Structure formats: C-alpha cells, structure tokens
Amino acid sequence: MKRLFFYIVFLSFIACSKEKDNPKDNNSCISNQNAQTISHDGLTREYIVYVPRSYDGNTAVPLVFNFHGFGGLASEYMSYANMRPQADAQNFILIYPQGSCLNGDSHWNASLPGPDNKSNADDFGFIEALITKLNSSYNIDNERIYACGYSNGGMLAYALACYKNNLIAGACSVSGCMLDNDCSPTNPTAILSIHGTSDDVLSYNGNSSFNSVAFALNYWTTFNNTDGSPSIDSYNDNGTTIEHHVYANGDSSVTVEHYKVIGGGHDWFNMSYQGNNTGDLIWNHLSQYNIYGKR
Secondary structure: OOOOOHHHHHHHHHHHOOOOOOOOOOOOOOOOOOOEEEEEOOEEEEEEEEOOOOOOOOOOEEEEEEEOOOOOOHHHHHHHOOOHHHHHHHOOEEEEEOOEEEOOEEEOOOOOOOOOOOOOOOHHHHHHHHHHHHHHHOOEEEEEEEEEEEOHHHHHHHHHHHHOOOOOOEEEEEOOOOOOOOOOOOOOOEEEEEEEOOOOOOOOOOOOOOOOHHHHHHHHHHHHOOOOOOEEEEEEEOOEEEEEEEEOOOHHHOOEEEEEEOOOOOOOOOOOEOOEOHHHHHHHHHOOEEOOEEO
C-alpha cells in the first residue's frame, strides 16, 4: 500500500517543507499561549478558539476547524493561515487545534489505528470530544461543522470528512493529500482542494508514498455522484495561473471543487482568485452546504 511507510517517508520530506520550524527538544513540543485544553485518551490537548465579534449566543453559528501541518504550532499557524477576518464577517466560530507530540514533532493521525499513523494519539476522538465540549460552551449549528487544514492538517480534514461523516458537513485540503481508507461516508459532502503543481513535499501527481490530487477528487466525485468532467475557469494572479475546476450536480446539489495553482509549491497560498484569498475561497465553498447537502 502507498501508505505503509508513511511516517518514515514523511519525515524525510520535512527538511524541504515550508512549514515553520519550531525550537524543540527530543521529547516535547512547544505549547501555545492562551490556548484552552481538553483531556482525551490520556492526553491533554490544546486548542485555540476565535469567537467573532458579532457572536451573541442567541443564534446557532457554524464551526470551522483549521488544522496546522506537520511540526506546526497552532498559534503560529493561525497568523499565516488566518481566517479570523472571515469569521468576523460571516459570524462563525473558528478553532485552531494543536496536534499531539511525538519526539518533538506535532502531528495529526489521519487514519484508523495502524502503521499508517505517526503515533497512537486518537485524533478522530479528540475532535469529536472537542465538538461536544464546544457545544457546552457555545451555540453551535451542528449541521454546519467544517474541517480545513494545511499539509498533514489537510490529510486530517479529508479523513474527518470520511470517518466522521456524520459530524463534518464539508472539508478543504490545502497542499494536503488523502490517504487510502476504509471509511464509509453516508452524507453528501462538500469538498475543496487547493494544491500547487510544483509541490515538492506532497506531489501534485502523487508518488510511491503519497496519493495524487486526482485520487482525492476521484474519490469524492464518485461518492457524491457529481459530473465526471469539471467545468474549468482560469485566472491570472500577478503572473500565477490558477485553474478552478468545478464538479457539479452531485447528490443534494453538492459540488467538489479544486484550485490548481500552476507552479505553486507546498504552501498555504498567499494568493488572490478574483479578489478572494485562500480563506475566502474555503468559506465561500463550504458555507453553501450543511450536513445534508446544499443549503
């Protein structure tokens, strides 16, 4: 299987990854300041909550998770994968969880327990427990919970949409890939992929260790019963060509969409597509849907 040596191969790519490096020793990862905590599966897990200024508790609001990449720190990731302006403008609660630590590296486990994961941390259960806790503190619209993430965090977003399909209404992966899986989603699920064609960490076309962008698109277009061929628009952002692929007419009017950044690397992209940055593109797509499909 492509994922069998996932952890070993992934570590070999970290040297060329553009994710922020954090000072660390061999045993522990840096903690976030001003983070909240929850105990799950014998671990104390951190997460950062951003509540929009317009939130008053009287109306149920959507919830968006944004997951950092391998080795990332949620508070630093929040500064460059910043979706707080969208949260303020559109009135949703934004969560930046912190991955668990193994030998000084924070990470996410995007598969069921087994050799494809980096550790024994139960990240699926952590997110489910966190949703329960957030429901006790805030007025959450549980039909509109979304997951997005960068790199290893994008892997988790795909996995949550698949394995926790009863909870997650839509997912976006930025420079991430989808692992082979044995999950059985049931609800039509909005999916967005943003990926550069020159990604030197998680190759756009895949390789012997990681699946291609097409693998994820094929999985979700087949599951959602969308059109087999996308409509494609193109936009030039200061010399960078970005193609927007839309697979329409899925079950419950769900679409699967992809932004193909020609020549783009392994990034949370600082780009503009028709005046929309990465955070805008994520919210504009996912917010159209709830757990049942098109709103």
